[in-house]
Amino acid sequence: MSDEAIAPSAGSEVESRAQVKARLAGLAFTLPAVGWILLFFAAPLAIMAAYSLMPLDSEGKPGPLSLAGYRAFFAESAYTAALWNSAVTTAVVVVVSTLLAYPFAYGIANILPRRWQRLALAMAILPFWTSYVVRSYAWLLALSPVGVINNLLLALHIVEHPLRLAYNPQATELGFVHFFIMLNALTIYANLVQINPHYALAARDLGASAWRCFLAVTLPLSIPGVAVGAFLTIVLCIGDFVTPQILGGFRGLLLPQVVMMQIQRQLNLPMASVMSLVLTLVVAIAYLGMQRWLRMARL
Amino acid sequence: MEPRSLARNLALRLTIAGLMGAALPLGVVSGAQAQGSLNVLTWCDHEDPTLLQPFEAANGVKINYKDISSTAQILAVLGQSKPGDWDVVVMDQTDTGRLAKMGLLAPLDAKDYPFADIPAEIANPKLSSFEGKLYTVPEKFGYNTVAFDKTAVSEGAMSDIQAPWDPKYKDRVAVYDYYVPEIQYVALALGKDPTAISDADLPAIKEKLAALKANAAMVGDVTPVQQALATGAVDILVGGGEWVTAGMAKDKPNLDYIIPKQGGIRWQQGLGVFAGSNNKSMATKFIQYILSPEGQGKLATSSCYWGMPANNKAVLTPEQKKILRWDDQPGYIKVSYPYLQMTPEMDQKLQALWAQVMQGK
Numbered sequence: 199m200s201d202e203a204i205a206p207s208a209g210s211e212v213e214s215r216a217q218v219k220a221r222l223a224g225l226a227f228t229l230p231a232v233g234w235i236l237l238f239f240a241a242p243l244a245i246m247a248a249y250s251l252m253p254l255d256s257e258g259k260p261g262p263l264s265l266a267g268y269r270a271f272f273a274e275s276a277y278t279a280a281l282w283n284s285a286v287t288t289a290v291v292v293v294v295s296t297l298l299a300y301p302f303a304y305g306i307a308n309i310l311p312r313r314w315q316r317l318a319l320a321m322a323i324l325p326f327w328t329s330y331v332v333r334s335y336a337w338l339l340a341l342s343p344v345g346v347i348n349n350l351l352l353a354l355h356i357v358e359h360p361l362r363l364a365y366n367p368q369a370t371e372l373g374f375v376h377f378f379i380m381l382n383a384l385t386i387y388a389n390l391v392q393i394n395p396h397y398a399l400a401a402r403d404l405g406a407s408a409w410r411c412f413l414a415v416t417l418p419l420s421i422p423g424v425a426v427g428a429f430l431t432i433v434l435c436i437g438d439f440v441t442p443q444i445l446g447g448f449r450g451l452l453l454p455q456v457v458m459m460q461i462q463r464q465l466n467l468p469m470a471s472v473m474s475l476v477l478t479l480v481v482a483i484a485y486l487g488m489q490r491w492l493r494m495a496r497l
Numbered sequence: 498m499e500p501r502s503l504a505r506n507l508a509l510r511l512t513i514a515g516l517m518g519a520a521l522p523l524g525v526v527s528g529a530q531a532q533g534s535l536n537v538l539t540w541c542d543h544e545d546p547t548l549l550q551p552f553e554a555a556n557g558v559k560i561n562y563k564d565i566s567s568t569a570q571i572l573a574v575l576g577q578s579k580p581g582d583w584d585v586v587v588m589d590q591t592d593t594g595r596l597a598k599m600g601l602l603a604p605l606d607a608k609d610y611p612f613a614d615i616p617a618e619i620a621n622p623k624l625s626s627f628e629g630k631l632y633t634v635p636e637k638f639g640y641n642t643v644a645f646d647k648t649a650v651s652e653g654a655m656s657d658i659q660a661p662w663d664p665k666y667k668d669r670v671a672v673y674d675y676y677v678p679e680i681q682y683v684a685l686a687l688g689k690d691p692t693a694i695s696d697a698d699l700p701a702i703k704e705k706l707a708a709l710k711a712n713a714a715m716v717g718d719v720t721p722v723q724q725a726l727a728t729g730a731v732d733i734l735v736g737g738g739e740w741v742t743a744g745m746a747k748d749k750p751n752l753d754y755i756i757p758k759q760g761g762i763r764w765q766q767g768l769g770v771f772a773g774s775n776n777k778s779m780a781t782k783f784i785q786y787i788l789s790p791e792g793q794g795k796l797a798t799s800s801c802y803w804g805m806p807a808n809n810k811a812v813l814t815p816e817q818k819k820i821l822r823w824d825d826q827p828g829y830i831k832v833s834y835p836y837l838q839m840t841p842e843m844d845q846k847l848q849a850l851w852a853q854v855m856q857g858k
Contacts (some may be wrong), residue, residue, distance in 0.1 A: 225792050248732030252753040254841065254845075256840065256841065257840075258840075258842075258844075260843030262669035274849060274852075275853070275856070275858045276849060276852035276855070276856045276858050277852065279856040279858060280852070280856065283856075287811075289735070335724070338721070338724065339728075342725070342728060342730040343729075343730045343731075344728050344729045344730050345713065356744065357705055362668065362714070364730070365714055365715035365716070365717075384625040443717070443718055443721070444717075444721055445719075447714070447716060447717060447721075448672075448674060448710075448714075448715065448716035448855045449716075449855075450855075450856060450857070451852060451856055455537060456852060459848060459851075459852065460571065460848075461573070462566075462569055462570070463567060463569055463675075463676070463677075463844075463848060464569055464841070464844055464845065464848065465570075465572045465573055466845070
């Protein structure tokens with residue numbers, strides 16, 4: 199064998215060693231993240247799945263492996279109604295908070311002078327600084343029959359009796375929207391400022407109206423921001439227990455409230471696991487449905 | 498130091514810190530035990546320093562407590578602990594049999610505790626014993642009946658158990674969200690024995706509970722219902738009692754509670770010692786202290802919530818006794834019923850019934 203033939207082979211061996219080393223280094227870097235996911239997501243999920251298959255017997259002890267827990271969940275109309283309520287509430291919150299957040303984010307990104315944008319963003323996230331529980335109670339003080347809004351309406355003789363603003367599903371939705379509007383505004387803003395302004399200028403140069411330019415250029419390009427905000431809203435809203443507990447007045451339970459009832463009062467972990475996995479499934483379906491628009495790199 | 502060494506050093510430090518962090522929860526209890534401590538699973542009323550400090554000072558012991566608010570939480574904590582981690586439990590006495598049957602409680606000697614000073618109904622062995630052995634000692638009780646704003650509704654009207662269903666109070670009623678006493682209260686309003694609810698009673702209870710919910714402005718947890726009554730959002734709280742009104746007596750003298758003439762539901766806390774405790778003698782001393790006249794006075798007026806002391810020799814001022822309705826207690830005890838003792842199956846049925854009513858099903 200000639201030297202010429204050996205030389206490239208030695209070179210490729212060195213190269214492949216370097217590649218293996220780089221691959222191993224890459225793997226090592228991902229290990230903490232993989233470990234984290236395995237330890238704090240996959241393992242608990244597996245444990246929860248195992249629990250869900252061991253429904254409690256009449257003595258309150260875990261029974262043999264079966265799907266009876268799932269059958270019991272879907273057979274109890276109060277539980278399926280809670281799932282439906284959670285889905286409807288989440289859908290309403292996603293739509294309303296997105297519709298309100300979009301113009302807000304658009305205004306900050308495209309209308310406000312750059313020097314005011316930081317201040318506007320700070321104002322947008324200010325409510326995040328207060329405790330979530332405190333914010334919910336603050337809403338209660340505003341909405342209750344003796345709250346600020348009803349007192350004002352009564353003082354102005356607009357109503358004769360206090361309106362029923364608190365302790366209902368609408369109050370829960372309002373509390374959620376207040377929270378998620380900020381989250382959505384931030385994700386949409388982050389997306390909008392990344393859109394190359396020359397695209398819109400080109401569209402206007404070619405004769406598109408401002409509205410047409412928005413609909414055909416800006417809006418489609420900002421969908422990833424909208425989708426990420428909407429998905430985060432779904433994830434956080436559908437699993438929330440605090441807001442409906444404080445503002446909802448038990449007029450239509452949401453599934454997290456029923457999960458808490460299983461745990462707090464009965465320690466019925468199998469049924470709580472069934473319900474939690476059903477919620478996880480809903481989130482997974484939402485993810486699959488929105489996957490094509492979920493581009494975190496655009497944020 | 499080279500950057501790689503620095504990184505390795507940092508990684509090592511972080512790993513050690515992480516491992517220490519992971520070990521910390523276990524270390525707290527083990528370390529504290531070594532120094533002479535007593536570990537108590539308790540409701541918030543036992544966490545008041547004015548209650549704990551005299552015992553700690555007299556016995557040179559540190560009380561480590563963990564806040565719980567239901568028997569389910571006790572079981573959840575025990576599920577994450579090893580035998581001996583916890584010494585004393587403050588619990589709903591209705592669940593004495595359940596925990597004793599699971600082998601979690603140590604039998605107690607009645608001679609160690611002042612049963613002679615505890616009213617017979619409160620010392621009821623059905624609540625404190627299992628298979629003839631004493632497992633818990635009653636320490637505090639109160640009522641899930643009707644709390645109300647006496648400037649808005651009259652005491653006379655509230656003395657009828659049917660008052661919260663009256664259409665003239667529509668949207669002025671709040672309902673506490675603990676389904677067991679609420680369902681029992683509804684059973685009582687139907688003229689049934691609330692300590693013997695059977696499957697046959699459930700349809701009527703469901704209908705009556707749905708009517709109560711329809712008349713109510715809200716159903717809620719402790720804080721929302723207390724806030725609703727205190728702020729005037731509602732005038733009547735079904736399931737409320739001295740635990741809602743007594744602590745606010747100074748700031749909200751307009752709030753009061755009543756046991757309707759048809760009766761009410763009585764909650765009752767007991768103290769027990771865990772079977773796995775390695776500190777049973779100190780645990781006994783702690784229970785004796787809580788049951789002492791001084792301990793009982795402090796427990797009754799705890800900053801978390803007030804309630805009637807089990808020991809009728811509790812040290813209380815005349816003003817405190819007035820707020821607690823001390824003189825009315827013999828009559829109240831006679832017309833009140835303890836929480837339902839039930840099988841896990843019945844518990845699940847009641848919870849499902851509650852969820853159905855809350856969903857309007």
